[in-house]
Structure formats: C-alpha cells, structure tokens
Amino acid sequence: MRFLPIIMLACSPYCFALESTALIEIEQAWRKGATQKSTAELKVEFNHSLSDRTEATAIVRAKALGPDSFEPGESDQPALSNGTRRHYLNDIVEFELRELYADIRLDNGNLRVGKQQIVWGQADGLKLLDVINPQDYREFILDKFEDSRIPVWTLNLEVFLSSGDLQLVWIPDTSRHNLAKAGSAFEVTAPLSNIPPGVPIMLQDMDRPDDPIKDSTFATRFSTFKGGWDLTLNYLYRFDNFPALTKQIDSTGLTLTPTYHRTHTLGGSASNAFGDFIFRSEAVFNSAIYIDTQLTRTSGVAPAKEFAYVLGLDWSGLSNTLLSVQMFQSILLNDQDFLRDDVDTTLTLLARRTFLNESFLTEALWIYHINDRDHLLRFKADYQWSTNITIGFFADIFSGAEDQLFGQFDQKDRIGLRIEFGL
C-alpha cells in the first residue's frame, strides 16, 4: 500500500493510453524574514473509461516540503486510516493517493466507489454541512480547499428521482481531521481549555474508533431545484471529526485523552439568484458535539446540542467584481458550563475582481470572529501568464490574542509567491 502511489507515479509515463493531466505547483512563503512554506507538488490525474458507463479516475500527488516548511518531517497521522495516510519517501518528499474511484452510471443514478471527496453546502470558508471529508489542518485553513479536504474511501450512490436527487453515502473509512503535529507551525494551542499554568500535562494516545462497519459514517442528502431555488435536506450519522479531550486530574497532573464521539447531524441548504444578488444559506442541528467545560466538571468535556447556520449574500453588480458577505452563527442549546460562548458568531467578507479578460485575479477575504474579535485577512493575486502558467502572490494576516482561534497564529503572518504549471 505504501508504495502504490510511487508505483503509480512511476508508471505514469506509460499511461499515455489513459487520459491524464498534471499540475506542478511551487509555493514559497515567508514570515518575518524566515521561510514558512516551501513546497513543490506534482499532481497527476488519470481518467480512463472502463466501459460506456464506467469511468475510473485516479489522482496522485507527490509533494516536497522544504525542511523549514510548516510541518517538516514525517507525521504518524494517527487520525487517519491506513488506506488514507500519506506516504513518506524521506523527510522531504511525500506521496499521496489523493483520489481513486470508479463512476458507474446507472439508469437513474450514479455510483461512485472509491477514495473521493464529497462536498456539501453553500457556505465558503467555514464549514457546516461540508463535514463528510475530514480536513487536513497541517496548514490550518490556509491550504486550498481542495487540498485541505482528506479524501476517504466511500460508497456514494446518487439516485435521480423526478422530484430531485437522492444521495446515499456510506463511508467505512474511519479517518478524522488530521491536526498539525506538535511543534509544527500551525499546531493548535489556543482554545483547548483554560488549563491553569504549571500543571503537568500528559497526552494519552489517540483512541480512534476504527471498525469499518461499526464506526462508519452514513450520510444522505436530497437535493432539488424548485422555482429557482437550489434546496437540499441533509442528514449524517457521523463522528465529530475533532477529538474531544477528556481530562482527568490527579496527583500527577492532568491527563488528556482524545476521544471521538458520534453525532446526528440534520441540516439543509438553500440558495437562489435575485438579479445581481445571490442568496446562500445553510443550517444544521448537531445532536451531540463535545465541547470543553470548566475543569470542575468531571471529564472536562460535555456533549452539546448545537444549532448553526450561515447566511450569505453575493453581489455582482459591478462588472468582473464579486462582493460577498457571510454570517455564521453557532448556538449551543443546552447549558453545561461550556468554555465557549453559547452563541458564537463569525463574519466573512470577500471581494474579488478580475482584470484583463480574467487573466488577472485579485481577491481579499476577511474572516472576523465577533466573539473574540480576532480575525484572518487573506490577499491573493493570480496572473495567468499563458495557457499553462499562472503566477501568484499571497498574504495571510492573523491578528488577535494568543488564546483565540485566529489570534494564536498572530505570529504566523506570511507572504508568499506561487507558480503553477499545467502539463
């Protein structure tokens, strides 16, 4: 298994019979005089028709991370299942079978079997319904959406009904969010808990449920298009992809045990266009997500019933310009002395404009966490130099206090350059 991606990459020159495309991307980012990111990646996609109705797709990625990049060296990836983990050639180069699936077109539906990404929801940037695939937090939320999602082994059946589409998803893959390893640039430190200083902390090994049957995820979605509205109704029976840190204080100190808990997630989304405006919305109800509580309570975490929603409005009244505003709100419906506020609100603002027949794109995204008043501001400018070469500039600026979601990375602000070659 470990060598599969290597073999596939090695075979790629012989795969001309297969339809394939490849992208090479080199990125370099700096923070206050030091290199923070230094990556080069090659992503190859193969498509092959097995029959009239069956098509296979494979996406493999080789990525080299410079020694002083955000997460140098190998990682154990304890939250990922064997079939999903990356493979390290050495300290620098890693391989990953990103996706490998077969699409089988049925008379009234489609079956996609294999390692894949499934994306739900209408919101940008923050995720309510888009929780089927776990996420890679090695680069926090700065990585590209497509790359940050961890494809998992899935059975994905879509049935086209006259009234809409029904999607049934079964995921025996028990991978969860891949958090940045200790000591790396984007290791999450802040809102874990308010542990009194000086208390010795022992982190137990992760206890990840990994029975492919018993611990699998089930998800279903009904989507339809009615009167100009794109509507979905979604349900998932899943594990919360973030581990809850169960805490135990004894004479030796504080013992943290990461545990995963199941939740029912019921939600929906709606969007429509009104002239120059696009309205987007999502809402979910989670039956049990585990949130840190005051240590006075026994395990230091408690299940919360959560209602969360996002409302977004896009405006494209100016040529080549998009302005978008979103409001996320998460509301905890039961009171268990949770450390976070019962109502948690985040605002996002996006401005994007293209120039020179869309060959030049500029974008600014501002994510503002109202409760803590910390935020993330991202800029990017991409220029399509030719058909297959794009060069870009980017800047990511965090601000806030150390114990805040964005504030914890206040010292990690960066600017960078990227160049992308299509093959």
Place this chain on the structure above:
Amino acid sequence: MLESLFRQILKFRLPVLIMGTLFMGFAGSFLPSITRDTTSDAFIPKDNPARVYREEVKETFGLADPIVIAVFQDGDDGIFTPEGLQLVEQLTLALQDIPNIDPERVVSLSTENNIEGTDYGMNVESFYKPYPKDAVTAQLVWQKVSDFPLYLGSLVARDKSATLIVAEVLDEVKAEETYLAIESLVNNTALPSGMSLHVAGEASITGFMGMYIDSDAKRLNPIAGVIITIILFLAFRTLAGALIPNLIVAATVVGAIGMMAAAGVSFFVITNSMPVVLIGIAVADSIHIFSAYYESIAKNPKIHGRDAVLGAMLEMARPITLTSLTTIAGFLGLYISSVQPPMQYMGLFTALGVAIAWAFSMTFLPAAMSYLTVKPSKALQVNRSNDLALSLLNWIGAGVVRNPQRVAGMCLLLIAAGILGALNIEVNDRRIEVFNEKEPVYQADLMINRHFDGTSVFDIVVETDRPEALFNPVYLRKMEALQRKIETFAPVGGTTSVVDYLKQMNRSLNEGKPEEYRLVDDAELNAQLFFLYSTSGDPTDFEEEIDYDYQRANIRVNMKGPSHQEVAPVVEGIQKYILEEFNEPGLKATLSGRSMVTYEWVRSVGKSHFNSVAISMLLVLIMASLVFRSLAAGLLSLTPVAISILCVYAVMAIFDIAIGIGTSMFASVAIGLGVDFAIHSIDRIKDIYRGDDKSDDVMLALFPSTGRALLFNLLAIAFGFGILMTSDVVPLMRFGAIVALSVCTAFIFSLTLLPALILIIKPRFVYGDTTGTPNLMSHGSGILLVLVSTMLLIAPGSVFADEALTGRQVMEQVVARDEGQSASRNLTMELTDRRGKTRIRKTKGFRKYFGDEKRTVLFFLEPANIKDTGFLTYDYKEATEDDDQWLYLPAVRKIRRISASDRGDYFLGTDFSFEDIKNESKPNLNDYHHKRLGTELVDGIECIVVEGLPVSDTVATELGYGRVVSCVDPNIWMARKTEFWDPKGNKLKEIRVHRIEQIDGIWTSLDVHVKNIKTGHKTRFTFSNVDYQTPVEDRWFETSQLRRGL
C-alpha cells in the same frame, strides 16, 4: 444575392438550358409507363370499410361488375319472336367466347331455367332450347317467363319489348378491351328490321370511360396549347414571346405527369384536367417576366439583352415566387383535405407542377431569353394609345380610385348573394352523367332504365350464425318483408333474392296456382325444395342468391340509375329498417354493392369539399400573411378569391349545378390560382406606395403595368380552363367552366375591390412605417415561415424574401434560424491580449431545448488548472424570468449559483458577453429597435445591414451596448459581421464569422473572431465535432452532472 444568382444563371446559360432539357427528357421517359384507372373504385381509398365489405360480398356470391347487352324489338310480340330469341342465343354463345368474360356467368333467356311442377315433383329446364322456329312457340316462351315473376323486370322487360344478356367481366382492369370486343360483336351482328342492341352496365361504363377520356384529352390538350400561344402572341406580338413560354409549359406538364408516372400513380378521370390546368398556370410566370422584359426594352431600346433579362428577373422573381407559393398552398390544401385518391394526387402533382413551372421560369426562361436579340414588343411600347387592354384597365383604375366606397358596396351585395347560394348548394352526382348524353352508353342506360328494373344495383347481405339457418321460415319472412319495404322507395325497380325462388318452387309444386307463390312455414320443406331443385337443375344456379351452406343470402336491389340525392333516402331508409328488424342475435343484414359504395364516396365528396375550401384558404392565408409579413395583407389577398368562390356558389345554385365529382375540386384550384392576382396587385401596390406620395391617385399606377400583365395572365388561365368547357367528359366541362368563372371574378375583384379596400382602410403594410412597431403577424412569423415551408416541402425561399424586409424582419429571420433541437460540440477558445500573448481553453459543450427552455452546459477540458470547470445555464423563454446559471469550480469542488442579470459581463474572460454566448449570435428582439441601413459586401457576399438600438438606457447599460450593427447574410440568415458600440458611443468590438458550414442541414459558424477595440484583446472561437443529430442525454443538464464532469 438575387442579382448574383441570376448573373450566374445568365453566365452559365447553356448548362442551365441543357440541364432543363435533360430534366424534361428524364421526366418524359416515364410517360409511356403511366397507367389509367377509370373505375369508380379509384375514388374510394382501398381501406374504406364500405369498399372492403363489398369486395368480401363479391367474393362470397361471385358477383362482379356486369356488361349488359339489351336486345330490343319493335312489334306486338316484342322480343319473343323466333329471330329475337335466336339472336339472344347467338349473342349469348358469342359472349361466352370473348376473353375476360366469365363463360359460366353469362345470363340470358337462353341460359336461364324455368321451374315447373311435375307429378314427381319439380322440373327445372331451359325456357327454350333450341330456339323456337315459329311465332307460336316463341310466344309460349313469353308465357313461361311471364309466369315466373322473378325474371320480369330483371331479365325481361315487363312489356316484353326487350331482354338482357348479362355478362360478367373477370378482371375490371381489362374492362376497356372487353368493352371494345363486345362493341365490335354488337356492331358486326346483322340485325333484322325493328331490332336494336344496346351495350350498358357498370363494366361497360368503366370500359368506355377509358377511351372516352383518352380521346377527350387528345383533343383538348393541343387546343389549349394553341390558344395559349395565341394569347401570348396577342400579349407581346413577338414570336419569341409566343414560343419560349411554351417550353416552360412543356417542361411543367411533362415534369409533373412524368413524376406521377414515376411514382406509380394512375391517371384518373379527374386528373385528365391536369395538363390543361398546368398549361394555364405554367404560362402565367412567363407572361409576367416577358412583360417586364419588354417594358424595360420599351423604356430603353439600347439596353443590352442580358441586362434586360436581368432587370426583368429581378423585378419579377419575388412576385412570381410569392404566387407560386400561394398556388402550391392552394393545391396542397386539396391534397391534404381530400379523401379520394384521385383528388389527392391531382392536388399533389399539380402543386409539383407549379413548383416545376416556377423553377423553370426562374432559370430556364432567363437563360433562353438571354439568347434573344433585343427587339421591342409592338404590344408594349412607351406610348400605347391604341392598346385596348390598356384603355380598359385605365378606365377600371379611374373608377376604383374615384369611388372606392361604391366598389366595396357593390361587392358586399355580391357577397350576400354568394352566401345565399352557398346555403342552397347541393351535393349530388350520377356516374352515368360523366358522359355526354349523346353517347350510346348514356342512351343505353336510359333505355334499360326505362324498360327494366334498373341498372344500378346494391346488395343487402343477410347473415346468420350457423349453416342451414336460412331454411328457417322466420328469417325468410323477414327477408321477404325487407324486400317489400325496399320496393316502396321510388327509384327502386325491383328486388331479387332466394325467397323469390322458394316461392316459385312452392308454386310449381302446387300445380302452378298463383296463390301458392308464397313461402312455406316449414324449414324442412324449404330444405326439400332446394333438394328437389338440385335433382333436375344445376345446383350452382343460386350462387348469386345464397351461399353453399345456406348461411348467408343476398338480396339484390335494382334502381333506375338514380342520382346521389335519390339514393340517399333509400340507403338511409333501408339502414333504419335493418336496424329495427334485423337486430336479433344470430341474424344481421348489411348494405353493400356498387351503389352503396358510390353513395359513401359522393357523401364524402361533399364533406371534403368544404374541408378543402377551408384548408386551402387557411394555407393560402398563412402563406400570404408570411410573405407580406402582415395578417392584414394576408386577409386582403384572400378577399377577392373568397368572394369569387361565393359568386361561383351563387351561380351553381342558380343553374342547379351540384357539388359532385367534377365540381368538388374547383374551390381549391380557384383559390390557388385566383389568389395570384391579389398577390401581384398587393405587391405592386406596396411598391408604388413606397414613396412619400400617399395620395389616392398613386393607385392609378397599378393598372397599366401589373393590371395589364394580370389581364393576360387571366386570359391564359381562363382560356385554359375554358377549353375544358368543350370537353365531352361532363364533370371536366363543369369543372372548367366553374374555375374559369371563379378566376375571372377573382381577377375583377383583385383589380377593383382590393385597391378600393386598400384606399378605404389604408392598412399599415402599405401606408405605415414599416420599420416601426411590429404588425400583428410579426411575432414568431419567422418560425411559422420555417414551419410552413418545411410542411410544404419547399426550400425556405430566402431568395425572394430579402428585398423588402425591414430591419426587424431581417432580425426575426435571424432569430428564427434553425439551430437544432440539441447539439454537442467542441469549442476551443483562443484569448490573445494586445501584446499577442495567447491563452487557449478547450471545452466540450451541449445544448438542448426542453420545450421552450434552452439549456446549455460547457465543460472545460484544458488547461489543467481549470479542467472540470463546468458552466450550466437554463434559459427561460419568458423575458421577465431571469436565467438560472451555475458554475462548478473544481478548486472548491462546489457548484456556485451565479447571477444571470449581468448579461453584459464578459463570459469567462472572452470578448463575448454572457448575452452573446447565450443567444448564440441571435439578438433578443425585445432589447432592440432594428432598422435596415442598406447592404454591404462581407467576404464577397451581399449582406443586409441592420442597426439595432437598445430600447432603453437601462437595457443599453445591461447589455453594455449602445448600438449594434449587423451584416446579415440573407441566404442563411446569419450575421457575418457584427459591430458593437458602448452606451457612450465608443466603438467597442467587432465579431466576424469566418467559416460557416451546413452541418446536418443547419448553418453553423465554425470560426468566430472577436476583437475588442478598446482593450486590443482578441478572442477566437473554433468549433469542431458539431453534431445536431446524436441525441443529447438530459443528464448533461443536471447540476449533479456538473459536479461529475464529462
């Protein structure tokens, strides 16, 4: 465009002439193979239930169409003399030897048997054999016959003056030869004084009809040709003007009839009029073209021959195309609405003939005319004071222009008279009346009907559910009662059935007592009677009356050659009686036979007549409305012809002419021909009112030019049809007279009522600003035109329509251009900035109509960084409803709704706006006021230049355009070049279409260049693998598919 077409024709005039001649030769080569079908069955579709049942009955009872020889003899003894009876026997034997006559089925006094009682039972023997040698024995035969009620009236005249010899033909198709053989037999028989022979019967009518029609056509067609030539000579007074149009006539007649032969369609009684009709129609186009030609020579005697031809063609191409289309529409109306195959084929092949005449007039005629040396026509000089026709027309013109109201009022009176007439019109027909009453077959029919029960027969088939059921006296009595009932109807001469034989047999067993001529109430006795008969007679004697297992019987009813109107109450009365009396289980009776079938189809003639009037009117109205782009013009075109038809109805009512086989077609033909006058007039009126002078006197210009050409056109048609009036075939004679009358009235109304109405109403299509708001028909009329043209199987007539179209109408044509129900194609986008740096994107796209809704999807294949990006649009028909659009971005793996209101935004970085892409180079007609600016050569093609100005500032801002100028190629209704200005008036961009090809019959642009003048950016769209035929699956237009990609 038109000009270059005719220049090409003149340039390649020799090949055009050769091709035309080859076509004539090709079509002519089929002529010898044409077959004739003069049976009256030809008028009934083969699957008509009445016809099917009749075939079945004929099969069961061995009935066939008879040929009858009637033997008459003067004197007290009538036919019952030794010589008379000898002649009957002699003719009977001779008939049996004639080919195609069934020798077993020749019936006469010498073959039939008498039934007599004997001591032992029943004796069946011949009435006489050998023939009597003396008068006394001969009179004994009469006594026997007169004692046998069955034969009186059917075989022997009740006044003994005549007897019949009835023979049956084996094959009706060979009836003509059989008829000729019998005729020669009759003519070669030496007759004693006082005796006469007459040949009649259904088969002889059929047989005679073939010859009759042949000789009629042979006589009429040359006369028509000669008369047309004379009219042509009178019109132009040049040899060329008189002869060249005859070539067009020849091509038309040979082409249409040759095609008919090639299609295996027979020549019917009714299609006999086709050549004459075609002669009249074919010559009309030539008359108009030659008139224009000689007029231009008169104006400019030094003109070069080819220029004169070119000028004439350019002037006349449009109106003759319009009239050809409307005439075709009229004849196709006949084709669509008729149920009788002969009428259908008449409609179809005359329409084809009109098309051939048009094609030859547009190509062959100018090619031939270009060889003429320029010589002015004496008849068409600039100063024509002594032209009688001209003075007449000028006089009419002055009257109309001075008193339009009075003209209209007079026409109202005529309309009222016509409606009254139409209400009184009858549907009627008598088959024998096809013939002139002088004809022997007509006379024979008359004689036989006078002395016998009648020549028209129908049959009533009585069916039971089991063998031998007809011995049942209850059933037999019912049959007897039915016979008595039938005999109460006036036209019925008599009836015959097995009941009569049973009665005669019973009587013969009871010593011949007249009171024993009755049915017995004993089934077994009935069976015994048949058995007794068979011991001395031939068991097949009852073949025509009852089937071999006594389950089905036939009652034959003879009528004295009644008309449809007389037959109708008989048929309806019998049907009612049968319904009431023959409704018990196991017993049923059905009407059949020749008269029944004839009744059925004459009834349908009436129905289909009024249908075909309606359908022809409708088709002509649609056609005329489309060609003039105005419903008002369409209605006005139809008015003269509608009134002329009403007038014909009035005349028919006055002279007691019924709608029958010949007359039923007149209306469709008259509509198709008569509307031409109105079309020519309206076209000319539009032309003369094009200037600024809108006064009534301008109308006077209509009469000397168009009026004169129309007059000769009328003369050609009216004389063509008038010739039919001399036909011996009565239906054709009536048809010719009526059509001639209706075209004359249509001509008169077109030159009087029509201009008068236009002067009174002042319709917009003549007076109005044609570039302004659209008239009633403009919406969707382009689509209608395409539909109708397709329906009529004619190539969309772009060559004629472009000259007078307004800007709006041109853009309507562009919008109406077919783009296929669905399409798939590859599109390569090449984006080049002002420094020459190029980006290339490759996509695969699908488009499909879901009802009115157009869905389009585009998947990006290259480059890698945007691969799998998908763009889906639902474009709704309602202008008020925004489109729905989705963009699938592989980078986020999400489908994003995108706003569709930014139609002026550039599409994915190209120089096309979203609106340009969505509409595929067809403008949204609601967004612009269009105005025609003139013409411009683009890539060597003469294009119509149309300016579009946004209807409002808001629309201008939305579109990003303040002005759009399109150069539309009128051959394919596609803009070859389009220039755009921004709302501030600065030139913005230019779209050029470099490669256009017809794919699957649809004009498709394959290489489109856009240059943005402001930014210097360029976009090139190259389309490949365009496919309109392979069905595009619906799934491509689902958002879920957008996510899955190609």
